[in-house]
Amino acid sequence: MPKSAILALEDGRCFEGTAFGATGTTTGEICFNTSMTGYQEVITDPSYRGQIVAMTYPQIGNYGVNAEDAESRGPHIRGFVIGELCEVPSNWRASQPLSEYLAAHHILGIEEIDTRALTKHLRSRGAMRACLSTELGAEDAIAAAKASPSMEGMDYVREVTTPQAFKWQDESRQWVLPNVSTRHPGPYEDLPPVRHRIVAYDFGIKFNILRRLRQAGFEVDVVPSTTTAAEVLAKNPDGVFLSNGPGDPAALDYIHAELRELIGKKPIFGICLGNQLLGHAFGGKTFKLKFGHRGGNQPVKDLRTGKISITSQNHGFAVDAESLPPEIEITHINLNDGTVEGMRHKQHPVFSVQYHPEAAPGPNDAAYFFGEFAALIEKTKEV
Numbered sequence: 001m002p003k004s005a006i007l008a009l010e011d012g013r014c015f016e017g018t019a020f021g022a023t024g025t026t027t028g029e030i031c032f033n034t035s036m037t038g039y040q041e042v043i044t045d046p047s048y049r050g051q052i053v054a055m056t057y058p059q060i061g062n063y064g065v066n067a068e069d070a071e072s073r074g075p076h077i078r079g080f081v082i083g084e085l086c087e088v089p090s091n092w093r094a095s096q097p098l099s100e101y102l103a104a105h106h107i108l109g110i111e112e113i114d115t116r117a118l119t120k121h122l123r124s125r126g127a128m129r130a131c132l133s134t135e136l137g138a139e140d141a142i143a144a145a146k147a148s149p150s151m152e153g154m155d156y157v158r159e160v161t162t163p164q165a166f167k168w169q170d171e172s173r174q175w176v177l178p179n180v181s182t183r184h185p186g187p188y189e190d191l192p193p194v195r196h197r198i199v200a201y202d203f204g205i206k207f208n209i210l211r212r213l214r215q216a217g218f219e220v221d222v223v224p225s226t227t228t229a230a231e232v233l234a235k236n237p238d239g240v241f242l243s244n245g246p247g248d249p250a251a252l253d254y255i256h257a258e259l260r261e262l263i264g265k266k267p268i269f270g271i272c273l274g275n276q277l278l279g280h281a282f283g284g285k286t287f288k289l290k291f292g293h294r295g296g297n298q299p300v301k302d303l304r305t306g307k308i309s310i311t312s313q314n315h316g317f318a319v320d321a322e323s324l325p326p327e328i329e330i331t332h333i334n335l336n337d338g339t340v341e342g343m344r345h346k347q348h349p350v351f352s353v354q355y356h357p358e359a360a361p362g363p364n365d366a367a368y369f370f371g372e373f374a375a376l377i378e379k380t381k382e383v
Helices: 039-043 098-104 115-125 138-147 207-215 229-234 253-262 273-281 369-382
Strands: 004-009 014-021 025-033 051-055 079-081 108-111 128-133 196-201 218-223 239-242 268-271 286-302 308-319 328-334 340-345 350-353
Touching: 004 108, 004 138, 014 098, 014 138, 025 079, 025 115, 025 138, 025 286, 025 308, 039 051, 039 098, 051 115, 079 128, 098 108, 108 128, 115 286, 128 138, 196 207, 196 369, 207 218, 207 369, 229 253, 239 273, 239 369, 253 273, 268 273, 268 369, 273 286, 273 308, 273 340, 273 350, 286 340, 308 340, 350 369
Parallel strands: 025 051, 051 079, 079 108, 196 218, 196 239, 239 268, 268 350
Antiparallel strands: 004 014, 004 128, 014 108, 025 128, 286 308, 286 328, 328 340, 340 350
């Protein structure tokens, strides 16, 4: 039988709906994602650690869940909020319905929520703590939300990083349809030969980042977030990659210190949290956005060329442009709010973007950055 559930926000706003997935009580920062597809990638993205995610698209679950589309070993969200759940998926790739997947991983979901009203509330009041429960009444749920920890000051990277270093060797070929006219047999594109060996810091790295790096000709050694600069340099990689991840970048001072030791010694490319950590390593600061950028439709302008890209993003913090030293050039900005979306060092081979070139889900406008990283490494080798 359907079980009622409640979503209570710390400011007292409550939404009643129907539970799916697991039952019980959970708390976390409530945020919204505007992607029309890719809910499985969202659920398994480590950057959502500690958060309850609301999807603005009205129906979720229509194509089910499958093992190939996961972005990590399992879900990282605290709870899932949607308008309408599709109980019977229709997709030949689906291995199970979304509700069964969440139940198996003990993740609470709530449907029949007015996600438009919730999103407008969060845009007006800002991201806040919330409680999702099938057990508590409104008053107790609000109290639980208020008692939960704030995202500011939280180091969730320690919870999601790999416990030990490993070499990425999983399937990385890009799936394609067979094409008679081009004589491509499908269903995969052949991988190029390895041209460069890099070390990738795992702050909560998505699988599709690792796939894209391999597709761009990189051999990738993945290391924990606590790896020192000396340990990285001892591997003598051609470059260093800084991944996405959850939590407050200002709380990761132990990482800032190691990155400062790497700047100028190896080419560096950072994505999302990696961009924010480089901001701190440069001597800058970050601040919390009112409601964050999460979805596959974020417009970004390249200030060097004037080109506009539609990008996939997932972050609640941003680099403070005014805090950056003069040797750092801001290369990209968000067209919605003018926040920093990309940087480069004027003297050293270091650059970063705040968004996700690998998408999953989202558009592929920014996929060229992996090629730019390879070109930067080749240029550095020549010098």
